Amino acid sequence: MGPITGATMEVSSTFDNMTGLTHDRPVQTSSFCQQFASVGAPDPRAQNSLRQSWEMNYQEAAIYLQEGENNDKFFTHPRNAHALRAYLFAHNHLFYVMELLTAVLLMLLSLSEAPAVPFLRLDVYVHATLELLALVMVAFELCMKLRWLGFHTFIRHKRTMVKTCVLFIQFIEAIVVLVRQTSHLRVTRALRPIFLVDCRYCGAVRRNLRQIFQSLPPFIDILLLLLFFMVIFAILGFCLFSANSADPYFSTLENSIVSLFVLLTTANFPDVMMPAYSKNRWSCIFFIVYLSIELYFIMNLLLAVVFDTFNGVEKMKFKSLLLHKRSAIEHAFQLLVSRQRPDGVCLKQFDGLMRFYRPRMTARDRFLTFKALNHSGATMLSLQDSYKFYEVIGLKWKARRSGEHWFDDLPRTAFLIFKGINLLVKSKAFQYAMYLVVAINGIWILVETNMLNVGVSWTRVVPWSYIIFLTIYGVEVLLKITGLGPLTYFSSGWNLFDFSVTVFAFLGLMALAFDMEPFYFIVVLRPLQLLRLFKIKQRYRNVLDTMFELFPRMASLGLTLIIFYYSFAIVGMEFFADVVYPNCCNTSTVAESYRQINVTIGNRTVLEEGYYYLNNFNNILSSFVTLFELTVVNNWYITMEGVTSQTTHWSRLYFMTFYIVTMVVMTIIVAFILDAFVFRMNYSRKNREPLDDPEDEKGIVFETEVSQTEALQTLDLYKHTLGVTNLSSLQDMCVALERSGHSSLVFVGRRSRTKCDLSMKMYEEEIQEWYEEYSRTNLQPDETFHRELDSPEASATNSIN
């Protein structure tokens, strides 16, 4: 950038004020900038140095804002230029992706290791080498982190230390495997998910885990109560029923405890009661009382306690995130203000910040974001204005459309045709007609399926009705796209769903026509069209909308569950691989379920299968399926008893631990769903928001008006003083302004609503309290700020204001 030209000097003083072109020095100097010293007169070298200083400040402010967004604690903030370089290296999407891929690779290795999935088996030296490579990558990432954090902070950062230890162990083990050319008992592989959890992209999983651990103490209390009652009842049961030799469930105290533990899950229910019940009908009272206390009372109590804790934890989490963001904004603000104007940030500084914070953002959007923040209409952003930074940053900006429809500019005839289509597809009659078609289709499918004979290869036959319905759907999709315009059409989730189901159905039809075997499943998906019926009723729309809003959280909870699964699967594989097989457990009480024999009925030989040998730990995929079955709980004791009969009694510990762990996670998932829905319903009740407002009303909307002069001035400013090269977006804006003929243009910024926005509104009053408390415990941000202004020049500025 060259020195300041005369042209910019001509702009009005207000504008000058807004852009901050006088030779302001930053109040606070970035810690990255070491060579910078106080500069007096504006000579070229000093000015260059001043510019550099500002750039450093922008960068550090952007880093603060990023830390606020990611909820990184400030004690990990880079402290000098070296740290900065490592920080920048470790904080970009390329690095994150590498981190994620390495972690995923490490986890996927268990597909190919020792008890491998048959078609993915790899030789020992191959997978060990791959593992070593991945571990080296992790080590490299850790080195970068060490450089950035410095040794002292590195040691203090618990998660990183755990990761280092695990890495160390894994390294040694991988080398041992490579040397011995055979896998030993590697239970430590169960720790691999730690690498995944530590990834930047898995922040949600980390938060979930933290929430689970925070909910644990009350959970464990109630769990103890549960187990205590279980033991008491086990003693009672043993006393009452052990005399009955036909009753295997209470023959010893251990059996008694195990039976009642399984009964807790209801998995053995009527069976466990039957021998006692057949001897004395009143013995059912024992079981009824036990189940009423344990299953119907204490288990629900567990849910209540977790739900309550969860509620509190959720709120605390929101509070700390909010205050952390506020603090990040304050840090950034102090780096952006200049000595001459210590109370506000000009467009120039804001633009500099945004070039670091969102490098992809166009100049126009940076300008519009500044305008959106600048609520007071003054030329500078006050601290109060900038608190809304995170709300505004995600907006997508668009000029407000002058016309309503995409076809407004077409010739008259075409316009009328499209207008007609538009009116048609927007009419209630059309919608209800389509619902009717879908309903008929549904009944049709049901009747048709019911009439099909068993064994007929259903997927081979394309009934004519299918083609008719598909044609109707196809026409509907075309009409809607032409009537509403592709942009409007695809902006609705429901339309997207319609479109994809219809397109899939067409693809399936083509696949059938060309006889492509592997795609036949697509045809099977056609009943999904029926889901459209749920748009009719208000409550379903709410439920499905909430479902979509919750989807990210649900996915992260699912991932958390999978991480638990992974660890248990590894342990299971190490100890129980290949222990169950057909006819393995003939000595156990569950022999039946593992039997595989040929039975001759008349002159036909039939294979009688127990199938349970399929629920094994022979490879990681089988283990996952087995663990899912254990999660569903029903008949889980068959798997447990089968494995136990082939190994030792202690195997039960594994299964019982797994049950308790999944119980924790599942209870928390239930609490989460409960909380989310109740929250959502309370929200819409509190804000008297009619939940059925049109779809485009949803989301967060900001509006800002740009006048022609303002636009031209901004363009000028960017072109001449900020040295921004890519100005096409701003130029487009100016052109659009001129073409429209109006003196100003309204730009609309939109983004979809997040849970955070809902919480902001729900806790409105409490948030004010939190802020007050926050500013009481911290120093008043303005005060800290003024206190740092100790030069007489600055205090003079201050007294003038």
Next chain:
Amino acid sequence: MGPITGATMEVSSTFDNMTGLTHDRPVQTSSFCQQFASVGAPDPRAQNSLRQSWEMNYQEAAIYLQEGENNDKFFTHPRNAHALRAYLFAHNHLFYVMELLTAVLLMLLSLSEAPAVPFLRLDVYVHATLELLALVMVAFELCMKLRWLGFHTFIRHKRTMVKTCVLFIQFIEAIVVLVRQTSHLRVTRALRPIFLVDCRYCGAVRRNLRQIFQSLPPFIDILLLLLFFMVIFAILGFCLFSANSADPYFSTLENSIVSLFVLLTTANFPDVMMPAYSKNRWSCIFFIVYLSIELYFIMNLLLAVVFDTFNGVEKMKFKSLLLHKRSAIEHAFQLLVSRQRPDGVCLKQFDGLMRFYRPRMTARDRFLTFKALNHSGATMLSLQDSYKFYEVIGLKWKARRSGEHWFDDLPRTAFLIFKGINLLVKSKAFQYAMYLVVAINGIWILVETNMLNVGVSWTRVVPWSYIIFLTIYGVEVLLKITGLGPLTYFSSGWNLFDFSVTVFAFLGLMALAFDMEPFYFIVVLRPLQLLRLFKIKQRYRNVLDTMFELFPRMASLGLTLIIFYYSFAIVGMEFFADVVYPNCCNTSTVAESYRQINVTIGNRTVLEEGYYYLNNFNNILSSFVTLFELTVVNNWYITMEGVTSQTTHWSRLYFMTFYIVTMVVMTIIVAFILDAFVFRMNYSRKNREPLDDPEDEKGIVFETEVSQTEALQTLDLYKHTLGVTNLSSLQDMCVALERSGHSSLVFVGRRSRTKCDLSMKMYEEEIQEWYEEYSRTNLQPDETFHRELDSPEASATNSIN
């Protein structure tokens, strides 16, 4: 009562004012009092009539208050003297008990009818005659109600009309049975619980049922979503798996739907997947997706929606009860005020009311209740004062004790001994020593039980350790009783529990000593002592306290569930009695579970039993057990398939309906427990109430101070003017006052805290809004009141005030 004597004329005018002894006429005349006409001068006959008029008013006011307490709508209020007689006949505990007994007898009849419990079987003419008798009783009760309500109101009262219809049907059927001397298909017996539900004492059950019906609409919406997904997946499953001939679960569309319905309950889980899974490992995805959507998402959604609705319904119920009570108080107040003092109720009127409302209450307590209500200290109760009527009415009054301990009056030596014991049992060390003993006892029991050999008749052996521990517990109980005094000791629930467990253990020991077989189960209860350990931790105390607070509601929910059970049991017995028996279902897929064969292993013949034939509908007790098993859900499809294979496919409808009904009731029970606990925790958080405050601090406490003069004046008043004969309570009070030597005595009224009190505090702010809204929609009570004063005399009084 004679005419007013001169003695009363001497009392101070304030006191005169307070007791209302001038010849006041009531503002409003009771509708029962027909002969009463406006009375002018105070001549003896007129005065007698005036007194009668007042008595009528007291009675009607008492009825209003009773209606407010029982939440009876005012349109069922008796309107004249005839109605009053019927009302009084139908509203006393004798009548209620009769009503209840009749209903219970009717329900119990099914123990002896056709598929009867073996040892309770009665001949047809016996149980039919009993039934007819009971039905005649019900008819008589209905006649009383008709007299009291009048034909018009009777017709309008829906519940009564339903009852009448059911009675009519039952009557005809009972006669038919008596004539034919054999029971026909009497499904209508399933309606018998209606008689029970209509009982006065089953108000809580009625409210539960109402709440269940109110929660139904959102529940049904989500249920439809659930079933819709089920059908879609059934079609998909049929398409995907019907080609596999080894897979019986998806062979037809009907099978497919049934399998997925059962899968919804997880009862057939891994089994239903196994045939498909053994053919293609990827087919598990179908089941995982199905369960994730249906079981883990929509089922929880169901809970969330019910929980949310429940919350709202609970609040609305509280609101309407509260406003109904307020309205009842207003009605009663208007009947109690006199023309001379239209703004307040004197002690005389209040006492008159209380003699009708609580006939058992002593004169002293009536006086103290009046004092407690009279917060302003004026001589009369204002309307505002009387709004607290229901809060005060349940209090138990006691003079505040001057001494702390029961042994304060004993001689010195005894006092010191008891004081020592008192200090001992109150010391932390003693408590923890006892916890230690209990813990050791627990471990001891566990170890001992574990070491016992199988088959040893455990209950015959009394180990010496048992006697030692029991002695320690006995000594502890004695020490505590002597140290704290029996009254203090038994006022704590925990002590009561300790005491009863210890006494039971002693009884059990005696039973053993005298070899009384049937009592051996008492010995088995000794591990219950271990429950005492839960006093240690704060959270457990809260949980158990809340449990005790919730117990009445829980019991009523249980009763509601039993009513559903009863109806289903009757239907089940009518259709499925004796359809399952050993080896009955050899053609079905669940033949195994019904098999009963002798198997020869080596040279030993063993009976292999499937036992499931025990889960039948052969009599009402078996039906209840079977239904409980269906409620627990595990393996319920075995019962369903067994019955289905012996009857028709339509039997499944019965089982599926039962599942859905219990799902509703169970979800509501879960929602209730959740709501109650979350409410309780919020309450203690909101009120910053340390939940561990000493036990005697809990409950509602009112205090009132009575001076000596006041007491004497009141005694005088009661003796001479009110004609109350039983004055011993008041005389005792006067004597106590004199003996204490103080000029006044403080009386303390206590009662335990109810859910209503908690709600009052929780909704404090909203309650004010409700009241305002209420007084806006109704006329201002004072206004209605003044409007009725249309006689010039009254308005004169009014203008004087």
